[in-house]
Amino acid sequence: MPEVxxxxxxxxxxxxxxxxxxxxxxxxxxxxxxxxGVRTTDGRTLVPPVxxxxxxxxxxxxxxxxxxxxxxxxxxxxxxxxxxxxxxxPFAWVLVRLDGADxxxxxxxxxxxxxxxxxxxxxxxxxxxxxxxxxTDIDCFEPYDGEPEQPGDHTGEFDNPxxxxxxxxxxxxxxxxxxxxSGYIDALSGRRTVGERCPSCRKVYVPPRGACPTCGVATSxxxxxxxxxxxxxxxxxxxxxxxxxxxxxYVYAHIAxxxxxxxxxxxxxxxxxxxxxxxxxxxxVWTEGARYPDHYRPTGEADADYDTYKELL
Amino acid sequence: xxxxxxxxxxxxAVVAFAQTGHRRTxxxxxxxxxxxxxxxxxxAQTGLRTADIGFTCSGSSDYLAGRAFSFTLALDGxxxxxxxxxxxxxxxxxxxxxxxxxxxxxxxxxxxxxxxYGKSSPGSVRDVLTRQLDPYYLAPxxxxxxxxxxxxxQALIDAGETDESALAGIAARNRxxxxxxxxxxxxxxxxxxxxxxxxxxxxxxxxxxxxxxxxILAAGERARELCARPAWIRGVDHRIEAHAPxxxxxxxAPSARLAAERAGAFERPVDTAExxxxxxxxxxxxxxxxxxxAGVTVNPSGGALAANPVMATxxxxxxxxxxxxxxGDSDRALAHxxxxxxxxxxxxxxxxxxxx
Numbered sequence: 001m002p003e004v005x006x007x008x009x010x011x012x013x014x015x016x017x018x019x020x021x022x023x024x025x026x027x028x029x030x031x032x033x034x035x036x037g038v039r040t041t042d043g044r045t046l047v048p049p050v051x052x053x054x055x056x057x058x059x060x061x062x063x064x065x066x067x068x069x070x071x072x073x074x075x076x077x078x079x080x081x082x083x084x085x086x087x088x089x090p091f092a093w094v095l096v097r098l099d100g101a102d103x104x105x106x107x108x109x110x111x112x113x114x115x116x117x118x119x120x121x122x123x124x125x126x127x128x129x130x131x132x133x134x135x136t137d138i139d140c141f142e143p144y145d146g147e148p149e150q151p152g153d154h155t156g157e158f159d160n161p162x163x164x165x166x167x168x169x170x171x172x173x174x175x176x177x178x179x180x181x182s183g184y185i186d187a188l189s190g191r192r193t194v195g196e197r198c199p200s201c202r203k204v205y206v207p208p209r210g211a212c213p214t215c216g217v218a219t220s221x222x223x224x225x226x227x228x229x230x231x232x233x234x235x236x237x238x239x240x241x242x243x244x245x246x247x248x249x250y251v252y253a254h255i256a257x258x259x260x261x262x263x264x265x266x267x268x269x270x271x272x273x274x275x276x277x278x279x280x281x282x283x284x285v286w287t288e289g290a291r292y293p294d295h296y297r298p299t300g301e302a303d304a305d306y307d308t309y310k311e312l313l
Numbered sequence: 314x315x316x317x318x319x320x321x322x323x324x325x326a327v328v329a330f331a332q333t334g335h336r337r338t339x340x341x342x343x344x345x346x347x348x349x350x351x352x353x354x355x356x357a358q359t360g361l362r363t364a365d366i367g368f369t370c371s372g373s374s375d376y377l378a379g380r381a382f383s384f385t386l387a388l389d390g391x392x393x394x395x396x397x398x399x400x401x402x403x404x405x406x407x408x409x410x411x412x413x414x415x416x417x418x419x420x421x422x423x424x425x426x427x428x429x430y431g432k433s434s435p436g437s438v439r440d441v442l443t444r445q446l447d448p449y450y451l452a453p454x455x456x457x458x459x460x461x462x463x464x465x466x467q468a469l470i471d472a473g474e475t476d477e478s479a480l481a482g483i484a485a486r487n488r489x490x491x492x493x494x495x496x497x498x499x500x501x502x503x504x505x506x507x508x509x510x511x512x513x514x515x516x517x518x519x520x521x522x523x524x525x526x527x528x529i530l531a532a533g534e535r536a537r538e539l540c541a542r543p544a545w546i547r548g549v550d551h552r553i554e555a556h557a558p559x560x561x562x563x564x565x566a567p568s569a570r571l572a573a574e575r576a577g578a579f580e581r582p583v584d585t586a587e588x589x590x591x592x593x594x595x596x597x598x599x600x601x602x603x604x605x606x607a608g609v610t611v612n613p614s615g616g617a618l619a620a621n622p623v624m625a626t627x628x629x630x631x632x633x634x635x636x637x638x639x640x641g642d643s644d645r646a647l648a649h650x651x652x653x654x655x656x657x658x659x660x661x662x663x664x665x666x667x668x669x
Contacts, residue, residue, distance in 0.1 A: 004341045009435075011379050015448060023449055046560065048450045054555040074471065074563065076463030077511035082440065084455035093460045093510070095559050104559030106451060106464075114511055119471045135450050167448050173379035173436040178343025209389055210346040216363050216392020218349055 005182045009175040015167045020051040024163060025063055025156035030137035033127050034154045036063045037101050047101035048135075063156035066100035067149045068125040070141075073097050073104045077114035084170075086140050092117045096141055099148040108140040116143065124149070133162040180210035183222060188292055191284075195260055197221040203261035226257035229296070230304040231280040232312050233263075236273050251276045255296055256312040263312050270297030279303035325417045326536040326543030327664065328529050329358035330632035330639075335498040335524035335620035338434040344373075344383050348430045348525040349390035355426070355527040359539040363392040366529075367422025369399045370413040372406035372429040373624050376441050387430060398422065405429060406526065406628030407589075407650030407660050411549050413530055423535045430525035431624035438521055438623060446654065447556055459518055459592075461654040463510040465563040466594035470512060472564045474601075477512055480593040481505045484516045484618055487596075491615025498522045498620040519591040524622030526629045544635035544646075544664040548576035551650075551660035558655055566602040569649065569659035573603050576661045578647050583663070585610045585637055585646040587630035591617040595656055599649060603661070613637065627651065631662050638666040 019027065022038050026049050029036045038049030039062040046054075053060050076093045078085070085091075086108035094117075095104035110126065111117050124144035131137040177185065180196055184207045187194040195206035196219035203212065204223045212219055234253035240246075251273050254263035268276050269285065281301040284293035331354035339347050356362065369391055373384050380386075384401045393399065398421075402408050406429020413425035433441075439457035446452045469475050484503065491497035498520045506515030529539070536543040552568035552575075554561055573579060586605050590596040596611070605611060612618075614633040617626045627650025634646035645665045652658040 006340065009379055017448055019449070027449070048557070048559075050557070054557070054560055073559075074464045074468040076460055076467055076513075077508065078460060079508065079511070082455060082457060084440075084453075085457075086454055093456060093464055095464060097559075103557070106456060106558060107454065119467070135453050165449065167453060169444060169452070171376070171379060171436055171441055171444070174340075175379070175435060176340035178346050179341055180346065181343060182341075209386060210343055211349055211389040212392070213389040214392060214394040216349075216352070216390055218346070 004176055005185055006174050006176045009173040010170065011173065012168070012170040015169065016164060017167060018164045019162055021061060022049045022051045022063070024161050025158070027133040027135070027165065028158045028161045029154065029156065030135070031131045031133040031162070032158060033131075034152065035066050035068055035098060035125070036154065036156050037066045038062060039064055044102040045100060046103045047098050048105050064100070065151040065154040066098045067151045068098070069144055069149045070096040070098035070101070070123060072109070072117070072119055072121045072123060074119055075109065075117050077117065086136065091140065094123065094141060096123055100151050107138055110140045110142050134165060178210060180208040180219065184208055187224075191286055192224055193226045193257055194222045194224050197223050204259060205262050206257060206260040206264055223259060225259035226284070228281060228283045228299055229255040229257035229260070230309050231268065231276065231278060231282060232256050232309050233278060234268065234276055249273050253296070255282060256309050261312065266293065267295040268297070269295040277303065279306060279309070321418060323418060323420065323532045324536070324545055325414055325530055325532050326540065326545045327631065327635035328531045328536050328540035328543050329355045330526070330528045330636045331355040331358065332496050332526040332625070332629055332632065333524040333622070334496050335522045335622050337498065337520070337522050339432060339523040340434060343386070344378065344380070344430055344432055345387050345390040347432070347523065348387055348428065351525045351527045352390050352426070352428060355529055359529055361424065361529065361539070363397070366424050366426045367398065368413055368416045368425040369397055370401070370409040370416070370425065370427050372402045372404050372409040372628065373431060374403055376444055377438065377623060378432040378435045391426070405624050405626065405650050405652055407631055408551065408652070410528065410530070410628060410631055411551060411660060414546060414549055417530055417532050423532045425530040426527065427530065427628065428525065428527035429625035429628045431622045432523040433521050433623050434523050450557070458654065459510045459513060461558065462592040462594070463513045464558065465655045466512050466517070466592065468563040469594050469597060474564060475594060475597045479597075480517050483593040483596050487612050487616045487618040490613050491619030494614050494619065496620065497615045500615070500619065513592060517593040519617050519621035520619070522620060522622055524620065524625055526622075526625045526632055528628065528632050528635065540639060542639050542641060542666050544638035544666060547663040547665050549660065549662040550575035551658065553653070553658040556653070556657060561655070563655055564598065566598050566656045566659060569599055569656065569661065570602040572659050572661040573647070576663045578661055578663050579604065581645065583609060583645045583647045585613065585634060585643040587614060587616065587634045587646065587648045588612055589617055589627045589630050589650045591621050591626070593618065598656060603647065603649065627660065631664075634664050638664055641666070641669065644669070
């Protein structure tokens with residue numbers, strides 16, 4: 001068995017999210033260094049504010065300004081900040097009940113060490129210099145020993161309120177394809193295509209994924225297939241995909257390699273689009289250093305008889 | 314019992330349970346390659362084949378390993394041809410079991426295969442779990458799962474309900490119990506270790522690892538045919554609390570208590586409880602919420618502190634509780650599963666064996 005293959009995989013996506021009226025007012029407020037809460041029907045003030053009462057589910061819109069000072073309700077010392085977290089130096093995660101609020105806001109507290117932090121300590125917001133209307137407009141909290149600051153009486157009406165946010169996210173993985181696919185990729189590096197045979201139904205799967213999806217049993221017997229194969233069905237691509245360096249139109253086909261019981265996908269070249277047909281016999285074309293065939297081209301053989309591939313459509 | 318006190322239309326039991334040996338990494342196996350032996354094991358215990366199963370339901374999350382639609386590839390291991398009746402939840406497999414249980418209650422099926430799997434090793438599970446949080450106020454700060462659990466632990470310490478040495482005792486007791494569990498990842502003593510996010514030390518946190526689990530449910534006489542001592546499901550319920558940690562009392566789990574009440578857990582004492590408490594302080598909260606006194610055997614498997622294949626850990630709690638009933642080690646057991654940050658969502662199942 002070849003060594004386990006691994007490769008870095010980064011999944012990165014910018015979510016564009018719309019804001020409800022309460023969220024919009026809160027985040028726009030942060031941009032303007034104003035902290036808003038929302039009043040529930042039973043008179044509590046929620047900070048951060050939500051669109052619906054968490055107890056009664058009623059729509060709530062009664063915005064009230066609270067102070068930028070508050071009290072730590074619980075904390076946890078983070079000596080090794082991770083990517084994306086509010087501070088790059090060790091800090092305390094804190095829940096802070098701002099003066100005038102009845103619930104607590106999660107954020108970071110910049111403090112010299114865990115001995116300088118305790119539940120009940122007084123803190124105040126340190127604003128970020130560059131504010132866009134996001135929870136990160138609060139840079140962090142910092143210890144504060146002054147009098148509670150008096151909240152203003154902002155109503156939540158702002159010029160140019162936010163209507164949405166873009167929330168980027170990135171997760172890093174080490175991708176490992178597993179036993180069957182490692183064998184497949186390993187063989188491809190020698191320009192060979194191997195599938196795996198189901199011990200029950202005897203079908204040969206290419207590429208193999210380690211299991212027969214019909215029988216639900218492990219496949220393990222490697223079977224070399226191809227290199228030639230038959231076009232079982234195809235389509236003509238007329239719209240250029242982003243980041244794809246192939247001129248349109250081109251043909252994308254299902255190709256049943258000789259000996260395989262499952263068709264794989266590939267591009268067809270070396271023939272005009274309108275000449276490609278079901279049953280066309282093709283072979284892989286490799287480019288120097290490539291890890292898989294660049295495309296498939298006609299072999300010049302007579303077309304395969306429909307009965308030879310009708311089960312593979 | 315249903316809410317108005319009438320019995321369920323059918324009796325449904327867990328009749329078989331299987332799980333992997335949970336490990337830090339399984340990078341030589343794809344997800345389906347890791348899962349398939351467990352499926353074969355659980356089917357073999359009952360003599361059933363895929364074609365005999367009335368309903369199949371699974372739980373997993375594509376975010377863990379970063380593979381889109383990984384659950385459809387996992388289905389290859391079931392053998393879904395001719396087409397089967399199937400469903401999937403992007404949740405712990407305990408919630409897949411809940412769906413399967415309700416499906417069997419309707420009479421649509423007599424047997425169900427429930428499975429769950431998770432590979433935490435390809436990514437950074439602490440960071441991955443931040444993506445389940447409120448995208449406006451929480452996720453942009455990347456508060457990782459250990460940080461949120463640490464905030465909860467500190468709240469519990471501040472309330473005088475535990476201290477760091479008591480938490481270390483919980484960690485030690487679970488891992489000692491796991492010494493007898495060949496599937497556990499951490500078996501036997503583990504040092505308390507350094508602070509990960511204070512007040513939680515590495516010993517207060519679950520191991521990171523990969524694994525899978527599966528159970529088979531069967532109704533009525535079918536259950537008795539398939540299992541010498543079925544673990545009858547007397548009730549299952551799940552409840553959720555507000556998402557924002559700052560609006561909750563983090564020292565309590567009212568959703569767990571309500572789920573337990575609705576599942577019938579308080580009608581008679583249980584002898585065993587399998588709790589899904591990945592962090593030590595959460596066991597303190599759950600023991601209180603679920604009214605478990607010193608007479609109850611808690612986490613004889615070692616619990617989530619001994620093995621935590623995310624998305625399967627909750628289903629494993631139900632499977633472990635059922636397996637003790639199968640073996641005759643328990644007559645009435647509570648199984649608990651959790652989801653979300655700081656025990657936000659909780660599921661409780663009550664299982665019983667026939668009188669001996």
